[in-house]
Amino acid sequence: MSGDMNVTLKVWRQKNNNDRGRFETYPVQGVSPDMSFLEMFDILNERLITEGKEPVAFDHDCREGICGMCSMFINGRPHGPLQGVTTCQLHMRSFKNNDTIVVEPWRAKAFPVVKDLAVNRSAFDRVMSSGGFISINTGNAQDANSTPIGKDDADMAFAAATCIGCGACVAACKNASAMLFVSAKVSQFALLPQGQPERKQRVLNMVAQMDAEGFGSCTNTGACEAECPKGISISNIARMNRDFIGTQLSMQKV
Amino acid sequence: MTSSKLDAKIPDGTLEQKWTKYRSTVPLVNPANKRSLEVIIVGSGLAGASAAASLAELGYKVKVFCFQDSPRRAHSIAAQGGINAAKNYQNDGDSTYRLFYDTIKGGDYRAREGNVYRLAEVSANIIDQCVAQGVPFAREYGGMLDNRSFGGTQVKRTFYAAGQTGQQLLLGAYSALQRQIGLGQVEMFTRHEMLDIVNIDGKCRGIIARDLVSGKLERHFGHAVLLCSGGYGNVFYLSTNAMGSNVTAAWKAHKKGAFFGNPCFTQIHPTCIPVSGDHQSKLTLMSESLRNDGRIWVPMRKEDAAAIRSGKLNPNDLKEDDRDYFLERRYPAFGNLVPRDVASRAAKERCDAGFGVNQTGEAVYLDFAFNTKYKYGKKEATKRSIANPTEAQLKELGQVVVKEQYGNLFNMYQQITGVNPYENPMMIYPAVHYTMGGLWVDYNLMTTVPGLYALGEANFSDHGANRLGASALMQGLADGYFVVPYTVGNYLSKEISVKPIDTNHEAFVAAENETKSRLEKLMNIKGTKSVDYFHKRLGKIMWNECGMARSTAGLTKAISDIQALRAAFWNDVRVPGDINEFNPELEKAGRVADFLELGELMCKDALDRNESCGGHFREEYQTEEGEALRDDQNYNYVAAWEQLTNGDWELHKEVLNYENIKIAQRSYK
Numbered sequence: 001m002s003g004d005m006n007v008t009l010k011v012w013r014q015k016n017n018n019d020r021g022r023f024e025t026y027p028v029q030g031v032s033p034d035m036s037f038l039e040m041f042d043i044l045n046e047r048l049i050t051e052g053k054e055p056v057a058f059d060h061d062c063r064e065g066i067c068g069m070c071s072m073f074i075n076g077r078p079h080g081p082l083q084g085v086t087t088c089q090l091h092m093r094s095f096k097n098n099d100t101i102v103v104e105p106w107r108a109k110a111f112p113v114v115k116d117l118a119v120n121r122s123a124f125d126r127v128m129s130s131g132g133f134i135s136i137n138t139g140n141a142q143d144a145n146s147t148p149i150g151k152d153d154a155d156m157a158f159a160a161a162t163c164i165g166c167g168a169c170v171a172a173c174k175n176a177s178a179m180l181f182v183s184a185k186v187s188q189f190a191l192l193p194q195g196q197p198e199r200k201q202r203v204l205n206m207v208a209q210m211d212a213e214g215f216g217s218c219t220n221t222g223a224c225e226a227e228c229p230k231g232i233s234i235s236n237i238a239r240m241n242r243d244f245i246g247t248q249l250s251m252q253k254v
Numbered sequence: 255m256t257s258s259k260l261d262a263k264i265p266d267g268t269l270e271q272k273w274t275k276y277r278s279t280v281p282l283v284n285p286a287n288k289r290s291l292e293v294i295i296v297g298s299g300l301a302g303a304s305a306a307a308s309l310a311e312l313g314y315k316v317k318v319f320c321f322q323d324s325p326r327r328a329h330s331i332a333a334q335g336g337i338n339a340a341k342n343y344q345n346d347g348d349s350t351y352r353l354f355y356d357t358i359k360g361g362d363y364r365a366r367e368g369n370v371y372r373l374a375e376v377s378a379n380i381i382d383q384c385v386a387q388g389v390p391f392a393r394e395y396g397g398m399l400d401n402r403s404f405g406g407t408q409v410k411r412t413f414y415a416a417g418q419t420g421q422q423l424l425l426g427a428y429s430a431l432q433r434q435i436g437l438g439q440v441e442m443f444t445r446h447e448m449l450d451i452v453n454i455d456g457k458c459r460g461i462i463a464r465d466l467v468s469g470k471l472e473r474h475f476g477h478a479v480l481l482c483s484g485g486y487g488n489v490f491y492l493s494t495n496a497m498g499s500n501v502t503a504a505w506k507a508h509k510k511g512a513f514f515g516n517p518c519f520t521q522i523h524p525t526c527i528p529v530s531g532d533h534q535s536k537l538t539l540m541s542e543s544l545r546n547d548g549r550i551w552v553p554m555r556k557e558d559a560a561a562i563r564s565g566k567l568n569p570n571d572l573k574e575d576d577r578d579y580f581l582e583r584r585y586p587a588f589g590n591l592v593p594r595d596v597a598s599r600a601a602k603e604r605c606d607a608g609f610g611v612n613q614t615g616e617a618v619y620l621d622f623a624f625n626t627k628y629k630y631g632k633k634e635a636t637k638r639s640i641a642n643p644t645e646a647q648l649k650e651l652g653q654v655v656v657k658e659q660y661g662n663l664f665n666m667y668q669q670i671t672g673v674n675p676y677e678n679p680m681m682i683y684p685a686v687h688y689t690m691g692g693l694w695v696d697y698n699l700m701t702t703v704p705g706l707y708a709l710g711e712a713n714f715s716d717h718g719a720n721r722l723g724a725s726a727l728m729q730g731l732a733d734g735y736f737v738v739p740y741t742v743g744n745y746l747s748k749e750i751s752v753k754p755i756d757t758n759h760e761a762f763v764a765a766e767n768e769t770k771s772r773l774e775k776l777m778n779i780k781g782t783k784s785v786d787y788f789h790k791r792l793g794k795i796m797w798n799e800c801g802m803a804r805s806t807a808g809l810t811k812a813i814s815d816i817q818a819l820r821a822a823f824w825n826d827v828r829v830p831g832d833i834n835e836f837n838p839e840l841e842k843a844g845r846v847a848d849f850l851e852l853g854e855l856m857c858k859d860a861l862d863r864n865e866s867c868g869g870h871f872r873e874e875y876q877t878e879e880g881e882a883l884r885d886d887q888n889y890n891y892v893a894a895w896e897q898l899t900n901g902d903w904e905l906h907k908e909v910l911n912y913e914n915i916k917i918a919q920r921s922y923k
Binding site for chain 2: 032043050052053059067148157165
């Protein structure tokens with residue numbers, strides 16, 4: 001054991017998507033403040049395995065805050081108490097000795113539970129397939145410097161493009177809306193000259209797919225922006241709404 | 255002599271003509287026939303996603319498999335610093351030839367000329383393609399693309415998107431892939447893991463994959479199979495790789511006939527956050543770009559190092575004269591920007607000699623104080639016409655600039671260590687980062703199994719014994735966007751009359767049964783120890799004996815230790831849960847079982863190579879100053895290992911011919 005913190009975990013356990021699920025309580029001893037939240041789960045799982053019990057399933061991969069795979073809802077907040085941090089970059093020094101910590105999966109109709117804390121976020125991929133791209137086949141490109149792009153536009157497009165697709169915005173939203181995720185991709189391309197030819201069709205298609213996946217509507221509470229580990233701005237939603245409404249009014253459907 | 259089993263198929267002609275001529279004369283597949291040809295791609299990182307999108311655009315029917323919940327999670331996403339390309343936008347003397355030369359030299363003369371030249375040639379097209387896809391690279395105020403410099407080169411050729419270049423490039427390739435999925439050209443299988451390849455009549459014809467949610471095994475046919483499954487750094491347990499990164503796809507292919515090239519060539523990255531305790535599950539990289547402005551040092555005197563370790567001395571209070579900037583001292587010409595292998599060894603040497611600065615004695619300082627004040631602070635003071643700035647003013651002004659350039663990395667450091675790097679020097683130590691070795695491939699990127707290809711980090715081909723920074727992204731995308739669309743067509747042009755093979759074919763059935771019984775065997779051991787228990791022990795053996803310094807005695811012992819550990823694993827591992835459900839422990843068990851075999855081969859390869867080159871440092875072979883001592887007379891070859899039916903390996907050599915570059919001792923002094 002490498003530390004002297006003790007915490008009590010209340011963890012959502014659900015064998016699969018057909019199971020009802022319930023909370024289980026696990027005391028975890030010997031936690032070091034330098035451990036990441038997921039490493040604390042590693043200790044718990046190691047113990048459950050040696051006790052002959054089933055470890056807690058959770059999604060994680062890069063453990064450096066960029067792949068977007070980790071997804072725990074901790075004490076009522078996606079990715080826990082800190083701002084601008086994914087669960088894998090949350091450390092136990094953010095908690096106190098003898099804390100009780102409640103850990104749930106993302107809760108959203110469009111994100112069905114796979115097992116315990118792991119959910120299925122393939123709805124995001126389908127939204128991307130509906131229009132989250134610039135249609136250019138390999139080999140078609142002109143020289144990279146042939147179209148100058150102002151630094152401000154490039155920086156704003158980059159800021160929108162840093163979304164890691166974790167789904168915290170959906171989990172944070174009382175309506176389980178995916179507007180922040182979708183608008184970040186719409187904005188990235190809307191801000192760049194390369195994105196202009198498909199700009200109108202893109203926003204219509206992506207919004208239609210978002211609705212078809214069962215995500216809720218946006219009521220501007222701003223929880224998504226507050227909980228986004230990458231600080232994606234809610235102004236992207238405003239930009240998407242402008243594009244969407246403008247496109248609906250201006251596009252001629254024959 | 256090159257083994258008769260290895261034909262690299264390098265096209266004839268001068269270096270400049272080889273690829274152009276190949277592309278112009280390669281047999282083609284007509285569009286109607288492409289529609290009936292099926293290609294399987296395993297892995298969705300830069301190599302896999304770019305290959306999948308490009309082949310689907312050409313009209314092939316493509317199936318892509320990844321073990322994560324979305325193709326966008328592949329570990330290419332975590333690459334920080336940038337991507338090299340010979341654009342010469344900076345007018346500083348870059349060219350295709352210079353990128354080619356730097357890559358061969360950086361790799362310590364253990365890579366193939368033909369492949370590396372092609373890589374340098376297509377590098378410029380990659381940047382064009384990515385910009386066209388909407389990848390938001392960093393730009394200057396005039397709207398043109400910006401570049402930064404990286405280790406081992408003297409030109410600025412690295413394109414970047416803050417400290418998240420890999421993320422932006424992967425999202426570009428992922429977008430292109432999702433577009434093809436939406437068009438029905440690609441069928442995507444997420445949360446699926448490839449567990450075997452299927453060979454029929456000497457050709458690779460498909461794979462066995464496990465649906466990780468249901469646990470069901472599936473058979474998939476393909477006229478060709480492309481492995482884009484990344485590197486095997488996780489054999490060391492602790493590395494900068496993602497938790498799920500593994501060798502399984504490449505290893506299964508190896509066991510079915512694909513030779514493994516240079517398995518011992520591993521890259522240890524010098525600037526990672528040091529290990530803090532036994533609980534640690536992974537290591538985090540601090541980008542190479544930090545070495546532009548950070549100075550690396552340890553105390554000059556051992557007693558000061560001891561005082562720092564015990565907390566009695568604050569490093570900020572140590573006088574300038576009492577600090578040893580060991581890279582600047584040993585390598586005055588390149589200073590803190592020597593290649594990764596050189597920087598890592600120098601840090602280890604100081605720590606081994608007792609100068610380490612953290613509690614475990616395995617850390618050195620990466621210090622921004624000097625450049626914060628005297629490079630950036632002074633410049634800002636001048637801009638603001640402050641005549642005699644105080645030290646505090648310089649620091650304050652400089653910190654604003656440092657924050658702009660490295661803010662996200664500094665935040666990450668503080669988050670992980672709890673220490674503020676603006677006020678204190680960062681502590682860093684080398685960690686496993688990348689594997690230059692991988693499946694042996696010819697110029698077509700085809701392995702020794704016909705129809706089976708390996709792309710990106712999964713192959714061995716372009717980086718020799720040491721990869722230069724910002725070249726991994728370049729290679730992954732070169733292979734996927736611009737190389738394999740031509741070379742796979744070369745093979746498939748002869749397969750147009752082959753009808754899809756029914757997956758009830760006996761070879762598919764046999765492969766599935768084999769996979770099934772291995773999974774059942776793992777479940778039925780019902781031992782007492784977790785998979786991680788064994789993985790951590792394997793990692794320790796590998797790090798101590800096959801890491802930054804290797805020796806005959808250590809490697810020999812490591813081989814027997816690994817064999818014993820492997821036996822213990824198959825006797826005492828405990829895999830909880832069921833076989834037919836989402837079971838992350840079972841996934842891990844299969845991967846660690848493969849690492850336990852690979853580790854032995856890596857040690858064997860390291861033992862066989864009686865020289866030091868690039869990341870491979872054998873203690874017996876060094877100069878008086880402690881630099882790597884190559885043996886071009888006897889070891890100027892690619893080691894390609896064939897697994898024999900009895901589980902042992904046979905070595906085949908591909909001799910490297912340098913027709914354009916004169917081999918020389920690498921010097922960065």
